[in-house]
Amino acid sequence: MEVLLVSIGGAAGATLRYLVGQLVDGTSFPWATLVVNALGSFVLGAVTVGVSDADALLIVSVGFCGAFTTFSSFSFQTVSLWDRGEKRTAVLNAVGNLVVSLVAFAAAWQLVP
Amino acid sequence: MRRRQLVRHGKAVVLIAIGGALGATLRHAVGAAAGGALFVTLTVNAVGSFGLGLLLFDARADDVLSKRSRYVLGTGFFASFTTYSTFVADVLQTAPGLAVLYVVASYAAGFGGVIASRTVVSAASGGGIRPPTSGDG
Numbered sequence: 001m002e003v004l005l006v007s008i009g010g011a012a013g014a015t016l017r018y019l020v021g022q023l024v025d026g027t028s029f030p031w032a033t034l035v036v037n038a039l040g041s042f043v044l045g046a047v048t049v050g051v052s053d054a055d056a057l058l059i060v061s062v063g064f065c066g067a068f069t070t071f072s073s074f075s076f077q078t079v080s081l082w083d084r085g086e087k088r089t090a091v092l093n094a095v096g097n098l099v100v101s102l103v104a105f106a107a108a109w110q111l112v113p
Numbered sequence: 114m115r116r117r118q119l120v121r122h123g124k125a126v127v128l129i130a131i132g133g134a135l136g137a138t139l140r141h142a143v144g145a146a147a148g149g150a151l152f153v154t155l156t157v158n159a160v161g162s163f164g165l166g167l168l169l170f171d172a173r174a175d176d177v178l179s180k181r182s183r184y185v186l187g188t189g190f191f192a193s194f195t196t197y198s199t200f201v202a203d204v205l206q207t208a209p210g211l212a213v214l215y216v217v218a219s220y221a222a223g224f225g226g227v228i229a230s231r232t233v234v235s236a237a238s239g240g241g242i243r244p245p246t247s248g249d250g
């Protein structure tokens with residue numbers, strides 16, 4: 001049962017991440033990854049305080065938010081920026097993802113009663 | 114949207130959904146097996162960054178893998194196996210001093226995983242990785 005719930009959330013999260021990537025495609029800065037990481041962190045923050053049902057948490061927290069956000073694409077894109085000689089942008093991407101996602105998660109904590 | 118575009122996106126979505134379901138499930142299984150320890154996320158993120166790097170550097174070298182397998186394994190599996198949101202939750206739920214160390218270690222492990230995968234692909238392909246282009250990855 002746990003496997004099924006996490007799978008459903010994971011399939012939805014991965015698919016939606018791909019669609020966000022298609023919408024934001026075509027810029028040299030990896031905006032799509034920043035957007036999914038920030039949004040996913042916000043949703044995770046919200047359900048952490050707002051949801052207590054264990055099954056719902058498996059779908060949304062572990063499955064959806066875990067798969068919608070991505071650390072591997074973030075790492076690859078940061079290294080790629082650095083390799084292209086865009087070192088300041090690489091650092092900005094690394095710090096930006098962290099700061100924006102931390103703020104998004106903390107904001108959800110404040111906003112959800 | 115034209116029919117051909119819809120079919121292309123439709124196929125990609127199915128492949129990515131399968132990979133995403135597997136990646137999320139395996140991440141959950143690893144976490145459950147390790148008892149939810151803090152450094153589980155770090156390990157998963159490092160391993161996943163290495164795996165994704167293998168696929169994406171291969172695309173710039175030999176291009177052994179098809180676009181289809183990159184959807185299943187890359188955008189689907191490895192991107193979903195790793196997670197940024199749980200990493201952020203870990204950071205905010207850890208004592209400040211340890212949290213800083215955790216961020217530095219996670220970033221080093223993620224970037225290190227990508228660099229290690231480049232070394233592996235470079236050795237396997239005789240060093241022929243094309244340089245990244247704008248918007249690549």
